[in-house]
Amino acid sequence: MPDATPPQEKPSYKDSLNLPKTGFAMKANLIQAEPQSLKRWEESKLFDRLQSTRAEAEPFVFHDGPPYANGPIHMGHMLNKVLKDLVVRGALMEGRRVRFVPGWDTHGLPIEHKVMTELHEKGKTAKLDTLLPEQRHMAIRRECAAAATKFIGLQAEQMKRLLTLAQYADPYYTLMPQYEAKTLEVFADLIDQGVVLRALKPVHWSIANKTALAEAELEYEDREDLSVYVDFEAADRAKVAAAFGLLAEAGASDDASDDASDDARYLDATPSFMIWTTTPWTLPANLAIAVHERARYALVEMDGSTTIMASALVERVVKKAGIEKFVVRAEVDGAKLVGLSYKHPFCDRTGRIVSADYVTLEDGTGLVHTAPGHGADDYRTGLREGLPAYCPVREDGTYDDSVPMWLRGKSIWTANAEVAEHLRASGHLVYDHRFTHSYPHDWRSKTPVIFRATEQWFIGVDLPMKRDGKSLRQRALAAIESEVQFTPEWGRNRMRGMIESRPDWCVSRQRSWGLPIPAFKMQDGATFLTAASVRAIAKRFAEKGSDAWFLESPVELLSHYEPAKDPDAPRGLDITTLSKLQDIFDVWFEAGSSWNAVLRARGIGYPAEIYLEGSDQHRGWFQLSLLPALGATGVPPFKRLVTHGFIVDKDGRKMSKSIGNTIDVEALLKEYGADVCRWWVAGIDYENDIRADSEFFKVAGESYRKVRNTIRYLLSNLEGFDGGECDSILSGLAHTSIDNWMLAQIASTQAAVRDAVSRCAFREAQQAIYTLCNDTLSAIYCAATKDRLYCDGRNSPRRRASQAAMYTACDALCRMLAPFLPHTADEAFRSLTGMDPSNTAGSIHLERYRTLLYTCDPRWSEVLALREVVKGELEKAKSRGIENPLDAGVLLPTSHHHLEEFLADLPDLFGVSRVVLARDQSAIEILDLRAEPRCERSWKRDGSVRTRSDGGLLSDRDAQAVGLA
């Protein structure tokens, strides 16, 4: 049955309210909107305008470490680039002039190896090998340059998509002629300081291709080799005896008795040191035997000979050699053996026992054959012991004339057996056998690789520099100690340790894809390289690029060189007879010269305030920038080093493609947008490992939405409000008003954010902003002022004051958020200031922080504490049926009467209808107002509600607002 009487028409006041309204959408739609912001900034030349409008501003020198251009960006790049952008944009908001030039590392083996692999797969390497060396270099270099350029383009687009602000129109690449020239100038400065030297160092060497190889070019394959146990006769029996606490021979001691039992005290045969090696061909280069100082060594008598080896290995060795009887005469720590000497079994020299901590007791004899010219460990030991990197093997794998006659000119591979036979014949061979092991091979020729000492260029870290006689190591340690700040602080220890223990820096490589070391060979075989000649070549490279090294003659290359003006020019120098050497620089030397090639060459400033990279760069870019810079300028290139950790998966394990736990940056950007990704980065504790999982970005997205919604709410209450009126309205604000309290919170938060950002404590800044949005604004201020904004007359002073406060808050929030959320902050700012879409020039990113001087009454902490207590009481009152706070009133006891000045705002602050300072009240009491009339417009029961002339139940305030006095 249809209802006969229609529902009674009640007066509806909804239309008379000032309800929120804004064009700022709740849904961010970042995926579509961000590219539009990006386009607007690009078209309005935001970066350029920031340079020109701040020409006079205090510069902030910040420098980009060049990532390697060999693939799309990954999570590590995203982390690094966003952190850097927070630094850049943070400084911009402080009003600084920031010219951040993005850079790329373009030379080096990874690209060359990739290119060579591709050429190999296409069957083009054979053709390459038919070319003359310089043509071959050029062919490879052209391919490498194309590959590097391709990846730079890809990475730059991805970095821009992360909304990072940098001089993308004019980046730096290490392959640019100007950059190459500036790198050479650093090298020339180091030559001037006297720290560049040429010395031997073992490298992986392919005999088949007569070339040095890098680790990445090795393939490990099984190979059968000859393994030999060899006795090296001690040079001085007495000293060995003494080391083992024995006497050298019977009667050597005056007080020796004739007692036959004392035979045990005598060592009457000359003992040998037994070594083991799987490369008998390196025995001619043996210069030392290494022992471990803390390992035990035994003096063993067996089959008529006396031999020294590690105690732990005696049984195994004896068993292998098939020796039946043996006696351990004495034992001693390796430390006691250090310094003893021995006779080389077939070369006319003695060697000595040295200490090395890489000696293990897993294989062999515990005494390690050491040939500094043929092994990496051996070389290091040799450096420490002052032994030369002696290498009697020529580049074709044959011995030179420094070895005994019977080996000269022989190939090392045939020498393996011959050496063993020779040792057997002379009685030095204890045991030999053939065995199969994993051995490095040249990836191209598939032939076994050897370690062979070759001439290399070094930067000596212990040589005194001309400037002040200090070495690079001394200067670097001093800089780390007191001239550079570290974030986190432990970076200082880490880097100090690395500098203390680092060897000379080998800066030469035998490759194609890199900056040539501009050294020449003179007719007499001497090397020609002076500071002046390097500077002359630098000029030439600046004009022609470093390809000139492979395309031009020495005369052309040295066209800017004037021997007469070069005090270091060698006597009898004849440029026309020079030949070019073919080494290139370690890519780290190029990257490590960027402070000169970018900061100084472009007039940006020196040194940089901050270098910010992953913690792996303590050994990499940081250290290898510090050393050249200290050499060339005497001053560290950075005032502060900030490092971040590595991205690991949600279980804390490193990300790798093979495990399949990587996160694709491109996919993240497509799903969440850059602002959310940046919000995630801003919130992480970047100093340590950073766990990442796609789920975490959902959380960041939620947090972002909270901030966005708070801004949206502020904007929605500012419809038609003119921000220009803020100052005049707020100047009359009562010190005890909630508006003033909120503005004081904005001011202190902004101060905290600025401080945190300047310290790169982005997480701290982000949390302060989030708390401001979530607590101060959303939960407290906006909830409290909702009533006056909605229900007061549109132009009531109370409403206008809150609008002015909200405008100021929103404006400040945009500025605080600008570094973190470049798109959202700009979108909000443009909405706040009423910018037309056609206005493409205006942007938050041209602004800076505004000084906010608001402070609030100190009693506010009491008021807020009271609010917490009241919330608790209201919660309890729910059990009495008072579930809606607007059904409640609050009686405040006498003890709170000193808060009378705050009374006007207290009902709104508590969310209740009425607050009364009661007389003779001892405790807070919640009043049940449900029996009182409820205003049909504001839903408050404030005691003034009564029926008005239109028939509606309204409070006085609401009646006035709708014009019903």
Next chain:
RNA sequence: GGGCUAGUAGCUCAGUUGGCUAGAGCACACCCCUGAUAAGGGUGAGGUCGAAGGUUCGAGUCCUUUCUGGCCCA
């Protein structure tokens, strides 16, 4: 194997020089609001501080050992 570093609620993190019942936020549960509404507010539960031992009146904090990760070397 060495240097540096981390391990606190399901998750992300705070916890000054050792000092009250170890704090936030998110997520979760319950409630309110329905005039920020694919929003907003309130309340609550949740931790033997990686493990073991030690110093101390008292240890998340200091010492030793150890386990599990990370970066860089070897």
